[in-house]
Amino acid sequence: MRTAWKNQLTGYAFISPFIIGFLAFTLIPIIASLYLSMTDYDLFTTPGWIGLDNYVEMFTKDKKYWQSLKVTFLYVFIGVPLRLAFALMVAMLLNTASKAIGLYRTIYYLPSIIGGSVAVSIMWRNIYGDQGIINLLLNSLGLDSVRWFADPLAALWMLITLSVWQFGSSMLIFLAGLKNIPRPLYEAASVDGANAFHRFFKITIPMLTPIILFNAIMQTIGAFMTFVPAYIISKGTGGPLDGTLLYSLYLFRQGFQFFDMGYASAMAWVMLIIVAVLTSVLFLSSKFWVHYESKEG
């Protein structure tokens, strides 16, 4: 009995760095933010209880809030499928046997490592600038320049292409998934006369569905949290005409520019609920489209 207790204690001691970190930096702040979301906390003075006022204002009065939701949903629902499709495409290209595959993998993963950084966002601004490389390219083809910073949808498109460009991590996971598909399946199909198109839709996609589910969920969550590119590309304004006012940018603005930390906390909680709902929808829908080879779950 005593040794069992001692064993347990040793176990807890070993995981204590995580437990302490989790409590201090995750659980307690999360609970605190739930409390703060029902206050008028302004960063400097003692928070005063205002019940659900923040939530009521958000849903009934704040037009900017709805604008930021709209922009974020567009960004997620256009950006994530594009990014996944792109990642899968590159993964399939890399999956063809080549000696330099290690090099290619590294090169194509690079944008994901640096993609979230400030420098890349600044580069993106310049690429799409009035005298940027995209417009120079358009001009050389005899087309007119596009004013990317003048049209809310064009500006959002800038953000989406940046997110598609950071396909690396999904690509690596797809690549691992592709390598796990047994070759005999393809060989058997070829013998039966299936062409590349059939093989892709009847073998590759079904065999990859668990990976697709995983990537879709991770990327969706990640996309909802996007902050740096929107902040840098619009210089923190979310412009033009609030076309790039992503949710977390608006949250940041409420919290750190208007000092309305209570409202920002409330926004964070609504975001949590939105992401949770979307994730569970994806999970629930998975029984209809995800194919698990072993049924243990």
Next chain:
Amino acid sequence: MRKWLTAVLACTVAFSLAACAGGNGNSADPTSTSTSNGGAATDKPKNVTLRMAWWGGQPRHDYTLEVIKMYEAQNPHVKIEPEYANFDDYWKKLAPQAAANELPDILQMDISYLAQYGSKKQLADLTPFLNAGIDTANISENAISGGRIGDKLFGFNIGVNAVNFQYDPELLKKLGVDKPDDNWNWDDYYALAGKAKEAGLYFDNGFRPEVFFGYYLRTKGQHLYNAEGTALGYEDDQLFVDFFKPLAQLVKDGDTPAPDVKAQIKGVEDDMLVKGQQIGIFQWTNQFVGIQQVANRPLEMAHMPGPDREKGLYLKPSMYFSISQNSKVKEEAAKFIDFWVNNVEANKLIKGDRGVPVNSTVIDAIKSDLAPAQVQVFDYVSWAQENSSPMDPPDPVGTAEIIQLFMTLTEQMDFQQLTPEDAAKQFREEANAILGKNK
């Protein structure tokens, strides 16, 4: 597989949201930051490190660092750690520092934020340091009072400012005019600016609404905010329309740049006036020296358009130095401010970039050392002294939100997405909601 996935997801969500939400119950307790003041001065001063923060462009960073070096040489026990950024980023950096009770000891303050930080007990009252750290023998009470909110002095005025039109005379000649008439009015301005596109230029880059709409209202005997800062100070939305409608028209006609063109300017080095694509800028006089330096060619100053310019024009503290409430070395911080405003050698480096000095003897002592552009600024401000009216009280709490609201609305008007009439209504409604919180 699924359970593992759920666990990973739960952690990811939790972590990233925690990073977003950020705020914990870390409220500022101003009483707990008492300093060790009142102690007798010892022979050998203790070593101190002061953190000092300001906003500005490269020329300002350069000379400020030199002034700091000079101060450190004369006061070997003091080490100053500089923190600087451009105007927009500066305030974004300051807010989290304030929340963490880690504001720099000395921080540059703007009139739009003085009330916000002062009334939230982030800034120390400087009254005890007047003539006990900061020598005010040659500084007028009028200049000092610009930093008062109620009976507390939250910022020390480090320079005086006025607004005007700063332009390149060579570019203006392309419109067939040598200089704007001394008594030009808004109609003259629209007519002149309307010729810019034909000449392949922009006339100006627009008006910061919180400053210039304020000026416009003052010329009409009205004010942007009411005296208590609890609502807008003007009643007639037509004033809003009269001011913004012609400006949106200039943007539409291509005489002044559209918002997306301005959004791509990275800093003063990249400014369209500097690059010779724009004739002038409406801005504060202290900014003249910086832009002239970067442009590196002669620039001129002209008055604001009238009528009733004298009612609209005012002198304002261009910026303040404040001492944070959480500073442990307030006396040392005050001594640096004293050095900044009263030391002649230091001001030979500063050269009025932060506004014309408040110390009258400093003005006389440094004037012979000034470059032509700086003399222009000093002369303009002394002219404005005689041709202006007292300024409005410092901007109320919530100004940051009002500025944001102005930006959103002017952007929509400049993109022709919103009529000035609708913008006026929307502005009144939303601005009053923001200011109403001060009741």
